[in-house]
Amino acid sequence: MLPIHLISVLFLGMMYFFIYQMDKKPSYDPRIVFLVLLAGAFLLRCIFAGSSRGFASDTACFASWANLAYEGGIRNFYASGVFADYPPGFVYVLYVIGAIFSVFKVPYLSAPCLLLLKLPAIFCDMATALFFYKVASKKLPSQQVVMLAGLYLLNPAILLNSSIWGQVDSVFTLAVLLMCWFLTENRMTAAYIVFGVGVLLKPQTLVFAPVLLYGIVDRVILYDFSWRNFFHNLFSGLAVICFMVLACMPFGLDLVFMQYTATLGSYPYIAVNAFNLWGFFGLNWVSQDTRLLFFSYQTWGVIIIILIVLLSALLFFRAQNKESRYFTTAGFLIVSMFLFSIRMHERYLYPALALLLFAYALRPLKEFLEVYFGFTVIHLYNTAYILYFYDPANYDGKAPLILTVSACMVICGLSFYYMLLRYDIRQVSDQESSFTFLLPFRLKWRRKKSAPAHFTYDPAPSQEKMPFLVQDAILLFTVMAVYSLVAFWDLGSLKAPQSDAxxxxxxxxxxxxxxxxxxxxxxxxxxxxxxxxxxxxxxxVPEDAWQPAGGGGQLTMTSVFxxxxxxxxxxxxxxxxxxxxxxxxxxxxxxxxxxxxxxxxxxxxxxxxxxxxxxxxxADGISFRNSTYFDEIYHARTAYEFLHGLPTYETTHPPLGKVILSLGIVFFGMNPFGWRFMGTLLGILMLPVIYLLARNISRDRLAAGFACVLFAFDFMHFAQTRLATIDVFVTFFILLMYYFMYRYSRMSFYDTPLWKTFLPLGACGISMGLGIACKWTGMYAGAGLAVIFFLTLYRRYREYRLALKKPSGGPNGLLYSRIIATFRGNALKTIVFCMLFFVLIPGLIYLLSYIPFVGWETGLWEKMLANQKYMFSYHANLQDTHYYSSHWYEWPTMIRPIFYYSGIIGDTAREGISAFGNPLVWWVGIPAFAYMLYLVFRKKDRIALFLCIAYLAQYLPWMFVDRCTFIYHYFPSVPFVVLMILYAALTVKDLLPEKRFYLALGLYAAAAIALFALFYPVLSGHTVSIKYVDTFLRWMKSWVLIYG
Known part of the structure; x- marks a missing residue:
């Protein structure tokens, strides 16, 4: 893929260069430059066309169809029984090519043959550029028109499609562009004609039928209605239909009808190599009959198409005074169909590129160019991957490149929707174009915008502490009480054998x-x-000889406890x-x-x-209620061994997590409830921590309550904390350490006594030590804490440098003179304090956690060191595989939940426990994280930066781990996913009335709880019917959830 990476970077550079040239006064005739560009682009296409066979099966089909059309005759084309999924319009084109083949004896698949097959698409590329030049010249300076035309002619995705692959998407795209322009110019008959020709050339033109329908409603019915005009358009439309019928008659109307219906019904899959939303979930080449919730994907596809058409109508009629609305509506249709509809192929996004460029010509919003660039690069990756790297025999729909490109496609689509929402739905003035990622420059024909916000280093006072009021206690107690009942219910039996032989x-x-x-x-x-x-x-009977019982007389007692x-x-x-x-x-x-x-x-x-x-x-059967399951066979066993001074079995993780787990055994005995109690308890105690952290971030009790509810009813939070493993403990301490670090980062030792700043900082260090002593992944979190700490200290330093320039006075009640006097001493003391609480004390905690550990060495220090060597060797050389393992890039999408437990109750009922996320948390967390990155890089938002660091500190290291990994490794990141969703929601708080905003949060939380209730049986091990799981819960084929 290296060439594709380089081409993408090159195209970005070319885009910057062209737009930079737009601001310059031309020293040459732009028309000559355009002609040179046109000629050069044509020559380049011809070279590519003759030297590349493109997609072998497509090229072979076109060549054979051309010969069949000419030699067998039009009448026999479809009757011959040969596979042919192209409509009559393009067959006429192939007929002409076939005639040239025959007259000039062109060898099969020779360079001239390849060039002739690709010439129709190349000619349409040139025609599109000429047409763009004509349209844009009426709206923009000629210099800008030429550069924009160059961005189309030299677009690598356009070149790949027509000149290398050999596809003909540019042919019907030209028809769609002409239709939109004729509708804009109120030339209705011409619009009908080119639409009809487009349908004859390729049935995908039908996707744009709503645009033509809106044009008829707008131009014929709503605008200056007259019966004369109405009947003129009616008869024009009927005439075009008659023309289409006449064009199809030589092929046989019944055969043409069958061809269209067969083509429209072909490829019955959710996605066909399209890196879209479904590709993101690994659903390429999955049958459309697969069920999602109540319906099959095929039914969902119909529902989605209806919704897209309705939204396109809203967009079109809302943007009534915008000259570009036909192009933007057409772009919305094809982008939305590609992203969300089913049976999409990799090339179906192609028309969007030209539509966006034409929309920009009529309405020069910089965002059009940004989305144009984004879709170009992503579409290039999609089509190039299929053309050069697609291997049906070894296709992996979950490959990192596919998931990454699919995610980028969805994000780019959301950016396009935001632009339409901003300018066409909410009617924001075009002059208020926002400053975004790709094009941080100002074009001279646009109004100058204010510079983006930057971090400021004016001395800021410590954040005022919010008092914990009765309202907080009631809200938090209610959530904790409800969740506690749910969490402890059916956790496990309090009875289990205690004595042993x-x-x-x-x-x-x-x-x-x-x-x-x-x-x-x-x-x-x-x-x-x-x-x-x-x-x-x-x-x-006693007289009989002993005989082997079942299994050849051998019995293996496998699982402990x-x-x-x-x-x-x-x-x-x-x-x-x-x-x-x-x-x-x-x-x-x-x-x-x-x-x-x-x-x-x-x-x-x-x-x-x-x-x-x-x-x-x-008596009720063997189940999780009376026995260990999954890794409880290691961790619960080790906790038991700690209590009884036995040799330690589980030595691949530090001891503290098992020590904490053993406390439940002390209180309740060595039974399922006892060994699961502490994990469940700490799962409950996570709720006040995330509530307090969310309250500090949002400064809003109800918003904090929203985050608390969202986390409480996340699927993994529930399933993982009820399992007696150590992941819950390290996640609890990670959440705790980031709460204290956030508290510290919002304090300033310029206006707060230094010892008070040490309180959250010291608590953070102790929490870090406890987390690392539970599991080494706590060190990942520690790295994130270090970044936040030094950023906070750097801010104090910048405030100090600012104070040196202004030694008198000071903002926000802070005196510059005090800052100058205290910085060096406070900074030095803070660093020394951190050495104590982030190095020495965590090290001591880690060492002391080995007191109950019975290993190979006798001394505390010796057995700790020996175990570190063993742990490092074990994890470095681990090569095991597992059926339910998953890669890091699959976790946020929940493609592969981990299946912990299965029980068979009868022919139609099952039990199962799986760990994965609430879709309203994990899936929504993906765009929320992207939005946090936007806030960091464009708005310089410190809270967003804190959340990104906290999230990535847990997640990023797993990208470099090539051993067997599981979705539960994502659990420490989930609290920060919730907080990112909360913070993203808070950014729109000012756009809504307060009651409506809180109502929206409440409805969202209610929806998350409803999903939790829906999935509760497969999260808790509750008995559930197979039909219920298959109908409502198995949203993806890879979600096992139960056996059978």
Whole structure:
């Protein structure tokens, strides 16, 4: 892809150069320059056309169709049975080409053959440039017209389509451009003609039928209506339809009709190599019959098309006095269809490029050029990737390039919509064109705008602390109470076997059922040693010889602190287990009849520790409620080992997370509720932290409540905190450390006693130490804290430098003289304090976390160092794969949720626990992050910068990790996704009445809660029907959610 990268950069440079030339007074005749550009562009296209076969299958089809049309005759073209998905209009063009082939004996797929096949598209490229020159010359200075025409003629995406690929999108695009211009000029008959010709050339022209319809309504009915004009247009339209019918008659009308319907119904997929919204979700080449919520994607496609047409009508009639409205409406239609409709191909965005350039000619808004450049580069990546790198046999719809380009496509589309909303819907004056990313220059024919805002370094006072009032307590308590009920409900059983029998290799356990009752199932509950192997034998009567039971007489007890079950042979009255492992901690055994009812063997008193807790038998079945699942087999086990002074099994992460987890076991016992309690509790305690952080950022209690609710009912926050793993603990401390760092960053040691600034700073360092002692990913967060801290200190330094220039006076109640006197001492003391609280104390916390750790070394320092070496080696050399692993770029889109637990309840019911995000948090977080970047780079917004650093500190490092990763690694970033959504919402607060703004926040939060309720069964393990999951929850094919 390197050539595509270079071409994109080159095009950007060319765009800057051309627009720079627009401001200069020409020293040459622009018409001569245009002709030279035209001739050069034509020659360049001819060279590319003759030297490239383009897309092999397309080129071969065009060549064979040309020969078929001429040699077999027009009448037999569709009747021949050959695959041909192009309509009659273009077949006539191919007929002429076929005649040239025949007369001049042009070799098949030779350079002349390739050039002839591509000439129609090349001629239309030239015609489009000439047409643009004519239209733009009426509106813009000739110098600017020439440069803009050059931006079209030398556009790499245009060149690729017509001259290299060999496609003919420029042919029907020219018809669409002519139609829009004739409608603008009120030349209705001409508009009907070119539209009809366009439909004959390519059926995609029908996408622009609404524009023609709006033109008829506007020009014929609404504007100066007269019956004479009405009938004139009616008969003109009918005449064009008759012309179209006559043009189709030589082919056979029935065959032409079948050809159109077959073409429109072809490629029944959600996306066909289009890097759009669906490509972003990895849905290229996925059947349109796949269901999303209540309907199939095919039905959603129809709904989306209807909505797009309705919105285009609103856009058109709202922009009634804008001369460019036909072009902008047509651009809106094709951009929206490409982004959101289904069955889109990679090339379908092509007409938007020319439409945007013509719109600019009629209405010179700089944003048109920016979007033109954006769509050019993204469309180039899309088409070039398919042309040069597409491999159907090894296609990966989730490749980073596809997801990145698809995301950029959606962002560019949103920028286009914002422009239309601003200028056509809200009717902002064209003179108020906003300063945006791509073109930070001023064109002379536009009014000069004020310079963009920059960071200011005038001494700022410390942010006033908001008092925590009764309203805060009520709001926060309500959210926490509701969430606590939901989180603790059905968390796990409070009962589990506690005593164990330690069996050694060769130890046997012989059981006798007694009487006529036979054992059909053997149940066991394994202690803290996994994968214990036993020999299993049975007999019916004492005189029989022992026979191997099911599974070849071998039984492996796999998962620790979990029930297992094995079906026994018929008439099993005697059962013998022989331990083959060096040792096995078995905490309970149970026998059950065919109906699943447990009973005690007659000789149970001989094995008291194996049959002393029969009330813990899983009568309702083995599930997450009574057993460990996923990584609980490591972390819950290690917590148990810490409490009992046993050798530590899970040594791939620091100990503190398991130490915290063990506190729940101390309070509630070694049972599912006990080992999950602390994670769930800290999931609840995250809510006041994010509330306080959101309140400090927004200075608005209701807005903070909105963020708190959004985070509380995020799917991953719920599912991950109910799982006894360490990720919840490191996420809690990350959130806590950034809360304290934000508090510190809003304080100034110029107007606040230095010791008071040390309070949040010290708490931040302690939180960082606790986080790192839970999981090394806390160090990622620490890097972000360092960036924020030094940016804050740099700001104090800039204030100091400003004070040196003005030693007297001072703004905001701060005296410059005090700043000069205190900076050096305060800065030095702060750095020394940070050395203590961000280096020494975290190091001490980390070391002390190894007190319960039983490793290879005896000394605290030695076993800590030994474990660091092991952890580093383990993570550096980890090569394992996992069916539910996912790459970092897939996490925000939730393409691959992680499937933690599955239970089969019956033929139609299942249980499942998956971890992924609430779509109203994670998906909306993507544009929210893009908007934060905009605020940082264009508005110099410090809060947006803080949120971006906090978010990227957790997320960015994973981009460089090539080991097996999972979506739950994104969990520490989720709180900052919520805060970015909140801050993005706050930027529009002044645009709405206060009540309407809070109503919008409330409705959004309610929608997030509704989604949580919808997905609750597959987040909690609640029993759910297969049909419900398939109908409402499986939005993507890659969302497993349940088995079956």
């Amino acid at each position: 330690m069996l050694r290799q060769g130890d046997t356990v012989e059981l006798y059922t007694g009487g006529e009752q036979a054992a059909s199932y053997l149940y066991w509950y394994l202690g803290n040693y996994e994968n214990r192997n036993f020999s299993l034998e049975y007999k019916t 979990a029930w297992g079950r094995m079906e026994l042979p018929e008439n099993c009255h005697y059962l013998r287990l022989t331990c083959n492992s060096d040792k096995a901690s078995v905490m309970e055994l149970a026998l059950a009849d065919a109906a699943g009812n447990s009973f005690m063997p007659v000789n149970a008193p001989d094995y008291q520790k194996l049959f002393d807790e029969n009330d813990t038998f899983p």
